[in-house]
Amino acid sequence: MSASVNRIALKSILYKEVHRFMRIWVQTLVPPAITISLYFVIFGTLIGARIGQMDGFDYMSYIVPGLIMMSVITNSYSNVASSFFSAKWQRNVEEMLVAPVPNWVIVAGYVGGGMTRGILVGLIVTLISLFFVDIQIHNIWVIMITVCLTSAVFALGGLINAIFANSFDDISIIPTFILTPLTYLGGVFYSISLLPEFWQGVSQLNPIVYMVNAFRYGFLGISDVSLTVAFGVIGIFIVSLFTIAMTLITKGIGLRS
Amino acid sequence: MNNALEIVGLKKTYKGGFEALKGIDLTVKQGDFFALLGPNGAGKSTTIGIITSLVNKTAGKVAVFGHDIDEELELAKSFIGLVPQEFNFNQFESLITILVNQAGYYGVERKLAHQRAEKYLKQLDLWDKRNNSARMLSGGMKRRLMIARALMHEPDVLILDEPTAGVDIELRRSMWDFLRKLNKQGITIILTTHYLEEAEMLCRNIAIIDNGIIVKHTDMKSLLATLDVETFILDLAMGGPKASLSGFCARQIDDHTLEVDVRKSQSINQVFTQLTDQGVFVQSMRNKSNRLEELFVHLTGGGASGNSDSGNTVSDNKTPSLAQGDN
Ligand SMILES: Nc1ncnc2c1ncn2[C@@H]1O[C@H](COP(=O)(O)OP(=O)(O)OP(=O)(O)O)[C@@H](O)[C@H]1O
Numbered sequence: 001m002s003a004s005v006n007r008i009a010l011k012s013i014l015y016k017e018v019h020r021f022m023r024i025w026v027q028t029l030v031p032p033a034i035t036i037s038l039y040f041v042i043f044g045t046l047i048g049a050r051i052g053q054m055d056g057f058d059y060m061s062y063i064v065p066g067l068i069m070m071s072v073i074t075n076s077y078s079n080v081a082s083s084f085f086s087a088k089w090q091r092n093v094e095e096m097l098v099a100p101v102p103n104w105v106i107v108a109g110y111v112g113g114g115m116t117r118g119i120l121v122g123l124i125v126t127l128i129s130l131f132f133v134d135i136q137i138h139n140i141w142v143i144m145i146t147v148c149l150t151s152a153v154f155a156l157g158g159l160i161n162a163i164f165a166n167s168f169d170d171i172s173i174i175p176t177f178i179l180t181p182l183t184y185l186g187g188v189f190y191s192i193s194l195l196p197e198f199w200q201g202v203s204q205l206n207p208i209v210y211m212v213n214a215f216r217y218g219f220l221g222i223s224d225v226s227l228t229v230a231f232g233v234i235g236i237f238i239v240s241l242f243t244i245a246m247t248l249i250t251k252g253i254g255l256r257s
Numbered sequence: 258m259n260n261a262l263e264i265v266g267l268k269k270t271y272k273g274g275f276e277a278l279k280g281i282d283l284t285v286k287q288g289d290f291f292a293l294l295g296p297n298g299a300g301k302s303t304t305i306g307i308i309t310s311l312v313n314k315t316a317g318k319v320a321v322f323g324h325d326i327d328e329e330l331e332l333a334k335s336f337i338g339l340v341p342q343e344f345n346f347n348q349f350e351s352l353i354t355i356l357v358n359q360a361g362y363y364g365v366e367r368k369l370a371h372q373r374a375e376k377y378l379k380q381l382d383l384w385d386k387r388n389n390s391a392r393m394l395s396g397g398m399k400r401r402l403m404i405a406r407a408l409m410h411e412p413d414v415l416i417l418d419e420p421t422a423g424v425d426i427e428l429r430r431s432m433w434d435f436l437r438k439l440n441k442q443g444i445t446i447i448l449t450t451h452y453l454e455e456a457e458m459l460c461r462n463i464a465i466i467d468n469g470i471i472v473k474h475t476d477m478k479s480l481l482a483t484l485d486v487e488t489f490i491l492d493l494a495m496g497g498p499k500a501s502l503s504g505f506c507a508r509q510i511d512d513h514t515l516e517v518d519v520r521k522s523q524s525i526n527q528v529f530t531q532l533t534d535q536g537v538f539v540q541s542m543r544n545k546s547n548r549l550e551e552l553f554v555h556l557t558g559g560g561a562s563g564n565s566d567s568g569n570t571v572s573d574n575k576t577p578s579l580a581q582g583d584n
């Protein structure tokens with residue numbers, strides 16, 4: 001099909017995706033705002049004051065980038081996971097399958113929608129954090145690129161999860177048992193360098209470590225890992241997850257009998 | 258001129274080994290109004306699913322306006338508008354949103370899509386509900402919504418999988434009128450149905466499917482012509498002379514049973530006159546009723562697996578000929 005047909009189709013999917021999470025904003029945009037405020041009150045104001053400094057920054061400033069990243073990750077993932085799964089569930093995914101929409105457009109549309117929600121929530125959370133800390137910016141480009149790439153990784157992850165899912169439970173298992181632990185152990189609340197050497201090694205297998213650190217570098221100019229390695233790891237994840245998602249949709253796994 | 262749809266040797270075996278289509282051939286001409294008739298589980302939706310790429314085929318070829326779905330899938334898809342058997346829209350979206358998004362998937366710009374949505378919602382009497390969420394519609398309205406949705410990209414062939422299931426008589430008639438109008442505008446229409454009346458009222462050509470096999474693929478006229486004939490079973494007195502009828506298609510079933518096909522244009526008096534002249538004594542007569550419904554039941558309900566009833570074999574395309582005469 002011609003480029004203009006694909007462009008309009010992509011716009012339609014994106015529009016539908018954004019429209020969906022905006023329509024149910026109480027479920028999609030408000031909870032991360034509340035969660036983040038609680039983190040700030042508890043870890044920042046109450047406990048943070050006793051922790052003192054981390055890598056030369058006061059604790060509150062140190063954890064802000066990680067907390068923002070955490071909301072971006074969760075929201076990109078769950079947006080695509082629930083939207084695509086409910087499209088399967090209600091069978092309105094068939095509206096796209098019968099239309100001349102290439103598979104990459106479907107993937108791009110859903111991932112774009114997940115990224116939009118992730119980034120929007122990231123922005124909301126950033127604004128809220130301004131009430132609690134002075135945010136400094138070391139390199140705005142690193143911040144923007146990291147947030148875009150990270151949200152893409154998890155939007156793709158959410159899509160793959162939804163493709164395999166057969167029930168609403170199936171789209172909450174991965175976030176609960178994999179995503180949340182990885183995020184908590186991903187250096188949001190502490191510097192990896194504090195860990196014993198063995199656990200530092202183990203942490204390097206956790207992709208979220210690279211994302212949180214690249215992001216934190218954009219704000220504070222410090223990182224536990226090299227930026228090149230971080231972007232390399234994120235890049236590999238995007239390429240592999242995209243390939244997997246494309247293969248699954250092309251084969252029609254969970255979509256065509 | 259290309260055929261709107263050409264299917265050759267289509268097979269489908271579902272996971273778990275169930276063979277839903279056992280190699281079907283189907284041709285639908287451009288501009289046709291075509292019925293795919295068959296009982297529950299015959300394979301109608303499976304066939305349509307494969308044409309619209311919602312079901313993966315196991316073997317065979319499908320081409321839409323000459324474009325093979327294996328080679329030019331997206332082009333082939335762009336010709337088709339589908340009204341599926343089951344509701345498959347997002348129940349929480351408004352009608353307008355559903356229609357405009359669907360148009361977008363086919364590359365129709367939003368502005369144009371809004372104009373078309375208005376046009377079709379008005380034609381299908383849903384305009385008042387345009388901002389309601391779809392779950393608030395009644396069953397008949399939901400079905401009309403799906404028709405509007407299928408028309409948003411102005412397809413060349415409209416495929417409807419049991420469009421009138423669960424629709425009351427009045428609405429069914431207005432839906433028929435609507436489909437006829439579309440067909441007059443040049444849109445090829447393919448519909449599946451259990452309602453014989455529906456196929457008879459609307460369609461020019463028909464295929465009857467049962468158990469994953471096409472048992473009949475013909476034009477409506479010749480199918481109805483076979484039905485123009487009424488068959489009578491005459492019980493003859495034992496030991497009488499052998500009957501011979503000229504001008505009628507008759508079959509001697511055994512030495513005291515005669516089956517005679519009488520066309521609407523013929524008179525049954527003729528039969529009796531001839532038989533009386535030959536000294537054949539008719540004791541009683543039964544009507545072997547032969548409506549489309551009968552035919553349908555015969556064709557599909559075990560008819561394929563060697564029904565001994567030879568009088569009504571419709572697996573060949575012939576209409577009974579006068580010359581066929583006696584035996
Ligand atoms: N996803 C599936 N997995 C396994 N078997 C299936 C599947 N879908 C359909 N079948 C089987 O294939 C056969 C044909 O089903 P299909 O839906 O094509 O029938 P149909 O002619 O549309 O019937 P109806 O008039 O009831 O809609 C049925 O026996 C059905 O049980």
Ligand SMILES: [Mg+2]
Binds near residue numbers: 301302303342418
């Ligand atoms: Mg069906």
